[in-house]
Amino acid sequence: MTPVILLATTVEWPFAARLAGGFAQMHARVEALAPKSHVLAKSRYVSAFHCYRPLAPEGALERAIRSAKPDLLIPCDDRALAQALHVWRRAEARRDDEISALIARSLGSPAVYARLVARTDFIADARADGILAPEMRAVDREDALEQALSAIGLPAVLKADGSRGGDGVVIVTTREEAREAWLKLCRSPSRARSLYRAIDRRDLHRVAEAIRPPKIRVGIQAYVEGMPATSTFAARKGEVLAALHFDVVVAPDVGRLISAVCNALPFPSPVFSLCRALSLPFLSALSDRISMQSELPLYSTPPRGSIRKCVKSVSALRYSRGGRVVACDA
Numbered sequence: 001m002t003p004v005i006l007l008a009t010t011v012e013w014p015f016a017a018r019l020a021g022g023f024a025q026m027h028a029r030v031e032a033l034a035p036k037s038h039v040l041a042k043s044r045y046v047s048a049f050h051c052y053r054p055l056a057p058e059g060a061l062e063r064a065i066r067s068a069k070p071d072l073l074i075p076c077d078d079r080a081l082a083q084a085l086h087v088w089r090r091a092e093a094r095r096d097d098e099i100s101a102l103i104a105r106s107l108g109s110p111a112v113y114a115r116l117v118a119r120t121d122f123i124a125d126a127r128a129d130g131i132l133a134p135e136m137r138a139v140d141r142e143d144a145l146e147q148a149l150s151a152i153g154l155p156a157v158l159k160a161d162g163s164r165g166g167d168g169v170v171i172v173t174t175r176e177e178a179r180e181a182w183l184k185l186c187r188s189p190s191r192a193r194s195l196y197r198a199i200d201r202r203d204l205h206r207v208a209e210a211i212r213p214p215k216i217r218v219g220i221q222a223y224v225e226g227m228p229a230t231s232t233f234a235a236r237k238g239e240v241l242a243a244l245h246f247d248v249v250v251a252p253d254v255g256r257l258i259s260a261v262c263n264a265l266p267f268p269s270p271v272f273s274l275c276r277a278l279s280l281p282f283l284s285a286l287s288d289r290i291s292m293q294s295e296l297p298l299y300s301t302p303p304r305g306s307i308r309k310c311v312k313s314v315s316a317l318r319y320s321r322g323g324r325v326v327a328c329d330a
Contacts, residue, residue: 006070007040008033008061008080010052010205016076020045033064054204057083058090065099073106078162079205082117085110108237119159120219136221145182148220149175155223160185160216171223178220188213 005023007030009016017039020030024045032040033050041049050064061083065073075081084103088110091099104110115121123136137148139158149156158181160168170181195207227247234242 003028003072004068004070005030006033006064006068006073007031007076008052008064008073008084009038009040009076010035010054010057010079010083011077012038013077014039016040017043017045019074019076031064031068031070033061055207058087061087062099065102070102073102075107078117081107081113082162085113108235117161118217119161119221120217123219123221134222134224136219138217138219139182139186140217142179142182145178145220146175149178152220152222154178157221157223158182158185158218159221160218162214162216182218182220186216186218188216 005028007016007019009032012035016032016034020032020040020043023030029047030045031048031050032038032043032046033052034040035054036051040046048068050060050067053060057079065087073084075084084107088100088103088107090096091103107113115125120136120138123133126133127135134157135152136159137144137152139145139148154175155171155173156178158170158172158178163169168185170177170185172178172181229245229247231243231245233240
């Protein structure tokens with residue numbers, strides 16, 4: 001029986017299209033929920049495309065789930081994850097076992113995500129479990145900011161919950177900079193500004209923000225000098241199955257960030273390992289001949305001549321070892 005994967009994304013980033021190719025290579029049937037202008041709408045790896053509706057996102061996701069009847073739902077960005085969790089809560093309230101079971105199977109226990117997506121809570125839980133992570137404190141008022149700065153010191157990093165893609169993160173070196181950054185991050189944009197952004201960026205999500213301005217939680221974290229980097233993991237039942245680790249480098253002549261694969265050696269392909277862990281039957285005939293070389297590239301190739309060296313020597317073992325996360329950030 002061919003497994004069905006439903007990819008859900010609210011942005012036009014190409015990562016979801018690469019995932020579609022990876023799952024299709026594993027002989028899965030891939031369906032996608034994405035904005036109509038997303039490359040997934042044209043992808044040969046996608047069997048069915050469902051149009052994402054930014055003004056009614058949870059309804060669009062529910063319709064896609066009922067149409068696709070997937071074995072696995074994969075949110076491809078933070079907003080898509082939040083929407084999947086909202087759909088799970090609605091399904092639980094009306095006792096829709098089919099949808100609630102799918103989301104729980106895809107994401108793990110949805111009930112724990114309230115702490116996982118809160119940066120300060122996530123870091124506190126990680127440190128309590130012995131994982132190396134910079135100290136972080138919630139800052140909900142100005143005097144708490146002063147207390148946190150006295151404990152953590154300068155420089156420091158202010159981070160807003162719910163931010164993504166580098167937004168909502170400010171490195172500060174003085175108390176005045178910290179105060180200005182905190183005031184800016186914790187203040188929701190005005191309705192007029194949200195409407196302007198909706199028009200200027202052609203992003204209807206901003207309309208929802210104008211109607212219901214979000215409450216923003218800000219935390220402050222100890223600053224660690226080093227190369228900007230990020231990691232992505234595939235995990236199931238508390239075990240890290242696969243990981244990719246990236247350095248973030250700048251191409252000066254094009255003025256944009258490029259994620260370069262730094263080290264993918266500790267684990268096999270995330271797509272392959274995730275499918276194997278789910279015991280999807282289509283792997284039985286393929287398991288002996290799948291290799292990293294057969295996967296589609298999961299990284300962006302920098303323009304020719306833009307940078308001499310796009311990968312720095314950062315060890316992936318700094319982040320994971322023996323199937324367990326040993327260091328993290330949020």
